[in-house]
Amino acid sequence: MKIKEVDEAKKIIKELFEELYDEKSINFSIENSYNQVVFSDIISSIDLPPFNRSLMDGFAVKSEDTFRASDESPKILKCIDSIEAGSFSEKTIDNGECIEISTGAPIPDGADAIAMVEFTERKTDEETGNDNIHILKSVAPKQYLAIKGSDMKKDKLILKSKTILSPDKIGVLAGQGIKEIKAFKKPTVAIISTGNELVMNDEEISYGKIYDVNTYSITNATISNGGYGKSYGIVKDNYDDLKEKIESALKTSDIVVCSGGTSAGVGDVLRHVLDEIGEVIIHGVSVKPGKPTIIGKVNEKLVIGLPGNPVSALIIFYVFIVPNLRNLVGLSEEIIEKAIATLAKRIHSPKGRMHYSLVQIKEGLAYPIVKDSGAITSLADADGYIKIPKTTEILEEGKEVEITLFK
Amino acid sequence: MKIKEVDEAKKIIKELFEELYDEKSINFSIENSYNQVVFSDIISSIDLPPFNRSLMDGFAVKSEDTFRASDESPKILKCIDSIEAGSFSEKTIDNGECIEISTGAPIPDGADAIAMVEFTERKTDEETGNDNIHILKSVAPKQYLAIKGSDMKKDKLILKSKTILSPDKIGVLAGQGIKEIKAFKKPTVAIISTGNELVMNDEEISYGKIYDVNTYSITNATISNGGYGKSYGIVKDNYDDLKEKIESALKTSDIVVCSGGTSAGVGDVLRHVLDEIGEVIIHGVSVKPGKPTIIGKVNEKLVIGLPGNPVSALIIFYVFIVPNLRNLVGLSEEIIEKAIATLAKRIHSPKGRMHYSLVQIKEGLAYPIVKDSGAITSLADADGYIKIPKTTEILEEGKEVEITLFK
Numbered sequence: 001m002k003i004k005e006v007d008e009a010k011k012i013i014k015e016l017f018e019e020l021y022d023e024k025s026i027n028f029s030i031e032n033s034y035n036q037v038v039f040s041d042i043i044s045s046i047d048l049p050p051f052n053r054s055l056m057d058g059f060a061v062k063s064e065d066t067f068r069a070s071d072e073s074p075k076i077l078k079c080i081d082s083i084e085a086g087s088f089s090e091k092t093i094d095n096g097e098c099i100e101i102s103t104g105a106p107i108p109d110g111a112d113a114i115a116m117v118e119f120t121e122r123k124t125d126e127e128t129g130n131d132n133i134h135i136l137k138s139v140a141p142k143q144y145l146a147i148k149g150s151d152m153k154k155d156k157l158i159l160k161s162k163t164i165l166s167p168d169k170i171g172v173l174a175g176q177g178i179k180e181i182k183a184f185k186k187p188t189v190a191i192i193s194t195g196n197e198l199v200m201n202d203e204e205i206s207y208g209k210i211y212d213v214n215t216y217s218i219t220n221a222t223i224s225n226g227g228y229g230k231s232y233g234i235v236k237d238n239y240d241d242l243k244e245k246i247e248s249a250l251k252t253s254d255i256v257v258c259s260g261g262t263s264a265g266v267g268d269v270l271r272h273v274l275d276e277i278g279e280v281i282i283h284g285v286s287v288k289p290g291k292p293t294i295i296g297k298v299n300e301k302l303v304i305g306l307p308g309n310p311v312s313a314l315i316i317f318y319v320f321i322v323p324n325l326r327n328l329v330g331l332s333e334e335i336i337e338k339a340i341a342t343l344a345k346r347i348h349s350p351k352g353r354m355h356y357s358l359v360q361i362k363e364g365l366a367y368p369i370v371k372d373s374g375a376i377t378s379l380a381d382a383d384g385y386i387k388i389p390k391t392t393e394i395l396e397e398g399k400e401v402e403i404t405l406f407k
Numbered sequence: 408m409k410i411k412e413v414d415e416a417k418k419i420i421k422e423l424f425e426e427l428y429d430e431k432s433i434n435f436s437i438e439n440s441y442n443q444v445v446f447s448d449i450i451s452s453i454d455l456p457p458f459n460r461s462l463m464d465g466f467a468v469k470s471e472d473t474f475r476a477s478d479e480s481p482k483i484l485k486c487i488d489s490i491e492a493g494s495f496s497e498k499t500i501d502n503g504e505c506i507e508i509s510t511g512a513p514i515p516d517g518a519d520a521i522a523m524v525e526f527t528e529r530k531t532d533e534e535t536g537n538d539n540i541h542i543l544k545s546v547a548p549k550q551y552l553a554i555k556g557s558d559m560k561k562d563k564l565i566l567k568s569k570t571i572l573s574p575d576k577i578g579v580l581a582g583q584g585i586k587e588i589k590a591f592k593k594p595t596v597a598i599i600s601t602g603n604e605l606v607m608n609d610e611e612i613s614y615g616k617i618y619d620v621n622t623y624s625i626t627n628a629t630i631s632n633g634g635y636g637k638s639y640g641i642v643k644d645n646y647d648d649l650k651e652k653i654e655s656a657l658k659t660s661d662i663v664v665c666s667g668g669t670s671a672g673v674g675d676v677l678r679h680v681l682d683e684i685g686e687v688i689i690h691g692v693s694v695k696p697g698k699p700t701i702i703g704k705v706n707e708k709l710v711i712g713l714p715g716n717p718v719s720a721l722i723i724f725y726v727f728i729v730p731n732l733r734n735l736v737g738l739s740e741e742i743i744e745k746a747i748a749t750l751a752k753r754i755h756s757p758k759g760r761m762h763y764s765l766v767q768i769k770e771g772l773a774y775p776i777v778k779d780s781g782a783i784t785s786l787a788d789a790d791g792y793i794k795i796p797k798t799t800e801i802l803e804e805g806k807e808v809e810i811t812l813f814k
Binding site: 028029030033034035048049050051083084085086087088104105106151152158159165166167168169170171172173174175176177178179195196197198201202205207208209210211212213214215216217218219220221223224229231237310314371375376377379380382405406407 | 435436437440441442455456457458490491492493494495511512513558559565566572573574575576577578579580581582583584585586602603604605608609612614615616617618619620621622623624625626627628630631636638644717721778782783784786787789812813814
């Protein structure tokens with residue numbers, strides 16, 4: 001199989017991911033709503049406010065009953081009921097009557113305005129013992145009313161497709177009492193590390209073993225870019241074990257990401273497994289690091305083989321998988337965080353292959369990290385990576401570079 | 408109690424939050440590591456690689472045995488063992504001997520270099536039946552060895568305090584086999600909505616009721632800014648119910664955020680509860696919206712009272728609480744996402760109070776959202792808010808403004 005150029009590989013991988021698009025209805029709960037992205041336009045289901053609502057504590061009145069009211073010559077109304085927020089009155093106001101009302105309570109029938117409590121006085125009629133309300137200031141029609149539907153009408157577009165459910169937009173859905181929306185489905189990504197020398201970080205290492213890195217870095221890169229990342233642990237670098245692990249992971253996942261075991265030597269196991277249970281779409285990309293990258297398909301699901309080297313694996317995951325993962329969950333590629341800085345030192349780059357190089361950012365300068373590509377220290381120091389085209393052999397000091405951050 | 412100016416209130420609230428600082432040891436697992444922030448500098452616990460490691464598939468040799476080797480005149484070595492990655496050999500190489508070795512396997516005693524398999528030939532000695540390895544190219548000392556500790560030495564600083572555990576840094580910890588680190592503690596924040604008219608969005612609303620917004624928006628704003636947000640649901644706007652709910656929330660939370668019931672009228676319940684079970688530090692801030700904001704303290708824990716109006720509640724939460732929440736969990740205030748845009752229309756602002764005004768960003772222009780402060784539509788349209796100083800009455804069209812986004 002011919003080694004692919006980076007742009008060619010990107011195009012193929014983009015198309016493979018597009019086949020995975022799958023909107024999903026999610027229940028709108030407090031826990032699962034954050035960081036979801038709206039798939040279909042959302043239409044309002046109720047008027048807001050859902051009824052004519054008082055904006056003040058006071059008295060619901062017929063405004064015509066209050067004309068020319070003043071401190072010296074108050075209008076006297078008979079109070080026939082009282083409404084707290086959350087309750088309502090079944091009574092209708094006639095001329096000469098009013099109903100006591102709290103902020104947020106529904107306006108009773110017959111009333112067309114609210115007299116603020118500050119401009120009223122309550123007095124008991126000595127003859128009848130009734131509560132009388134003295135209105136001390138005239139009230140304009142509709143004063144202090146929030147009319148039903150004045151904030152939001154039913155059946156209107158309220159949130160567009162691709163809206164990210166940030167706290168304010170979640171508030172909008174909550175206010176509508178919307179219980180379920182169509183959101184972009186977050187794919188489940190299974191992460192498998194292959195290598196006889198690897199142990200997980202909750203085990204002891206013996207001589208000859210090393211701690212696995214990729215399970216942790218790739219799982220977290222998946223989660224931070226919108227997918228459900230799930231570790232499937234470590235598998236020995238042999239055909240039967242890897243095949244069994246991948247088949248088991250495919251049962252519960254949309255995408256399986258393996259690292260290690262992709263080079264042309266002893267470890268060419270993933271290639272053989274994919275040849276049997278599915279098909280290999282890409283094997284080898286003209287890129288440094290990450291040449292042995294594999295992209296395969298098994299029953300409409302994707303299986304991705306990253307290099308075993310932790311730096312290479314993470315860079316390849318960010319270059320080829322993260323932008324597609326973000327598109328898949330509705331987060332557009334543009335949101336990937338980038339920084340601009342000036343190159344502090346020239347970088348030599350291999351001709352004929354696209355090169356991704358780690359850099360550290362300090363005070364606006366990008367310092368190339370020139371260590372073995374396998375070095376864990378380089379991950380400790382790095383803020384992100386820059387891209388060097390395959391035709392560039394030297395990137396000069398002082399050049400402005402764009403850094404993709406490991407977010 | 409005197410109404411506080413915004414800057415004065417910010418200073419007091421900052422100090423109250425600083426008393427809550429509390430580093431925490433977290434177990435380093437795949438699920439809980441993402442988005443944590445390192446509290447104390449992290450020191451490497453092992454050398455990396457932890458042993459002298461082969462960088463190639465081939466044969467571990469004494470380099471002096473290979474000098475002047477060539478295709479025409481190979482050096483012949485006796486192969487005495489074989490080492491896969493993850494295992495090791497107890498044998499020591501003498502002159503004239505070699506051991507087959509895989510990439511990643513530990514170098515056996517006596518060897519000081521690796522001969523790449525591509526420059527060797529395996530031939531069986533016809534006399535002895537032994538495997539002999541013909542070395543076809545001389546090997547320099549230390550060739551293809553990764554020396555123990557060459558990547559990372561034990562007891563060195565690897566991640567500084569305040570490092571955000573992004574996927575690459577998580578990889579660094581994993582490679583060290585670190586199982587536990589001190590991280591900034593994420594505070595548990597209980598969210599309570601008060602109001603007789605409120606129902607949660609999974610219930611039916613009857614006439615006079617409205618769906619609660621603040622539980623959802625504030626819980627999600629807490630989660631997205633580093634805290635553990637936990638909804639405590641809705642409580643009726645009366646003294647006994649609110650007191651009971653707050654006392655129960657305080658048992659399991661570091662911070663309790665109530666909304667509603669903070670104004671000077673009927674709803675002044677939170678104020679009375681705090682007067683009894685703790686103390687009120689701030690009641691009233693010279694700000695629009697959000698004047699009735701309350702900050703109180705109960706046994707070293709914070710109780711915050713936001714306005715009931717969803718727009719006011721969310722703005723006050725972002726202005727006064729979010730920056731402190733981010734500091735508390737180790738995310739510095741600067742990371743709050745802001746945008747710069749040109750004001751598309753002049754804004755009139757009340758003199759004498761700091762004013763926060765919602766805006767929508769379209770093509771680089773910031774459009775003020777001029778609706779009732781309670782409008783849910785304004786949250787649907789808004790991208791964030793701008794700050795207008797108390798001495799400014801008019802913010803002119805064309806002015807550059809900084810927008811804090813609801814992230």
